[in-house]
Amino acid sequence: MNALSWALHSKEDWQRKAADPKIRAKWYEEAVSQIDEDDEDELMTEGMRACSEAIWYSDRLIQDDVLQRLKSAAKALEDVPDSEKDWHPGSDDQVLDLIHPSLYCLVYGRTHAYLPNEPRTAANLLPVHRPPTTRFESLTSSEHAMYDKRFNERLLAQLDDFVSEDFCWMPSDFAVDSDGVVALASPYINNLHPVKHQSLYRAIEEILTAFIPMFERVLGDANLDMSGRNAPYGPIGSRGYVNCIWDNLREEPEDPRSFPKTLPEAMEYEGQLEEGFKPVPLRGMTIQCIIKLANIHLTPENPQYDGGSWHIEGMANEGIVASGIYYYDEENLTQSKLAFRSPVGDPHYHFQNDHECQVMLYDIDNNTNCVQDLGAVITKAGRALSWPNLYQHRVSPIELADPSKPGHRKILAIFLVDPTKALIPSASDVPPQQAEWAVDAFEEAWASAGPRSVLSALPLELRDMIKEEILASGTVMTLKEAEDYRLELMEERTSSIKYHNEVVSERTFNMCEH
Structure with a gap:
């Protein structure tokens, strides 16, 4: 259903087409023709509806004049001597960082910040220390929905491993007026000179303004009231209300294959989720965003990018709740996708070794990962994409379409810090460290x-x-120092991603009780 939903929403002018009964009927026929005959009744009943995954995109979000201003302003960062180009460590000179939050990041105990609401004097410029966090309090508001306190105490006990002891990406503050227009409230954006690159500052403000409605909808989906969607949990071990496959049997038959299966009819869906949807307003607020600008460059000598790993953005220190990417330029590359997946909890209401039921209901077999694939979005030039940071994502491999010519892809990424939490140290209080x-x-x-x-x-x-x-003042860093800290940060986050995958996203599914 996810794949079908993505396919329909990817069609140009899909809203108008979806309102046409003839086109809808044609879509239905096309979808049914691609489903195995045995699965048709199970997958296409009247009561079923594709769920909203809080992933939003648009190919018309950014106006062409804004795009041209972004391209023109970014060239000042691109057209520098080769010795000044910042190729991302470990990328084999394929990923060119123009603005990256890992460089000149906030280093606890080393980075200095002014005391809030105090005069900007040398006496009030003090080292920043990691704020105290508890395991559950370190979660963002949207992550609370993923880490259910009732059933995941083991995971909660390990959340300190997702809090960095040493580093934090540094956001900038942006004021959003009542009309949704964004203006930078901090003196600068980290790693972007505020005087030399004023035109790029203006372009970033314009693009963030366009993203505000999309972020509001992503957060609205992530905070959607899901009450009534699932049956309430009873005491652990209680299965009295479950009548899954074998009708009128008090226990699982010795040989399930010898009995006819009775599947419950899906309840009629009347659009409760859509009716309960409310965008989370960001207008009239000061929000914090972390900015990244990067290119992928491929050449005939280095023609293939291997793609990325499954990850969420940042660590608990940053409190990133949503990501937005604008794919603003692309040339001579094969089609690329951004895939999404989400960890799921193992069910607590089935008989031991209820193998056939688990495969039928969840399409998850024993000893496979407790993770739900959410599909993938084609990442073509001009597309703006946003999603909640509780989903892991992964970039698919890319290669040159014409291997005799170079190719590139350019993105602007915006990471939105949780607007419901206290502000974290930002460019408003931290003087430039360069x-x-x-x-x-x-x-x-x-x-x-x-x-x-x-x-x-x-x-x-x-x-x-x-x-x-x-x-020698201790308030600034040389480029060599900043690069060394970046390597330490990358090593830490690589370990965190690996650990997150092991304990959250790649736990194995098993109905055998011990």
């Missing part, structure tokens, strides 16, 4: 100083001493 920016600012101040300025009277030796003091 030592190069600080030295350049001093040089510009000296060069523009008038003849009566104290700066203009400084001898060269004193100016050099001041620059050395800036570098």
Whole structure:
């Protein structure tokens, strides 16, 4: 059903076509023709309806003039000497980072921030320390739905492993007015110079403005009241209300294959989920977003990108609740998809070794992963895509369409921090950590100083001493330091992703009770 839903929603102008009874009838016939005859009655009953997975996309979200401004502004980051290009570590010179939150990230105990609501003086510029978190409180609001306290205490006991002791991506604050128009509220976006790249700042604000309605809908889906969708849980071990496959039998037959199966009819669905849907308003708020701008470049010598791993964005420190990606440019690449999956809890209401029922109901066999595949979205140029950060996602492999020519794909990613939680340290309180920016600012101040300025009277030796003091202040980092911290952060998050997959997404399904 997920695949069918994606196929229909991917059709151009699908809303108009879906309102036409003739087209709907044709779609139904096409769908039925692709289903095995034995499965037709089970999969296409009148009471069934494809569920909303809180994944939204649009091919018309960003206007063409905004797209052109983004492309033009991004070229200033792309057209730099090869020695200054920041190829993502481990990407085999295929992923070019233009803006990446792992570089010059917030390092606990090393990064300095001004005390909130205090004068911006040196005395109030202090190292940032990791905020205290408890296991369940470290979850974002949307993750509470995934980690059910009743049945997953074992997982909750391990949540500290998803909190970084050392690092945090640093967001910027954005003000959203009552009309949904976004303006940067912080002095800068991390790793994007606020003076040299003003045009890119404006483009990012325009694109985030377009994403606000989509984020509001994603959060609305993620927070949807699911009461009434499932039967209430009874005490663990109670199965009195379950009458699954074998009608009028008090216990599972010795040989299930010898008995006719009676499947319950799906209850009539009257659109309760859609009626209960309410977008989560972001207008009139100050939200925090982490910005990423990156390209994939393939060449005839290096023609294939192997794709990514299953992961969610960030760690509990960032509290990312939703991701948005704008695929703004692509050339000479094969079709690529972004796949989604979600961990599921193992059911607590079946007989031991109820093998046939588990396969029929869940399409999950014994000793397979407790994970539900949610389908994949084609990621073509011009597409804007958003989803809740409780889903893992993975980029499919890509290769050159014409292996004799180079190709590329360019994205702008926006990670939305949970707007219901207290603000985390951001570019509003953390001065830029780039030592190069600080030295350049001093040089510009000296060069523009008038003849009566104290700066203009400084001898060269004193100016050099001041620059050395800036570098030794502990409030800025050299590029080498930032790159070293990035490698440590990447190693930590790789381990966290692996651990998350082991304890959450790749737990095995087994109805054998011990």
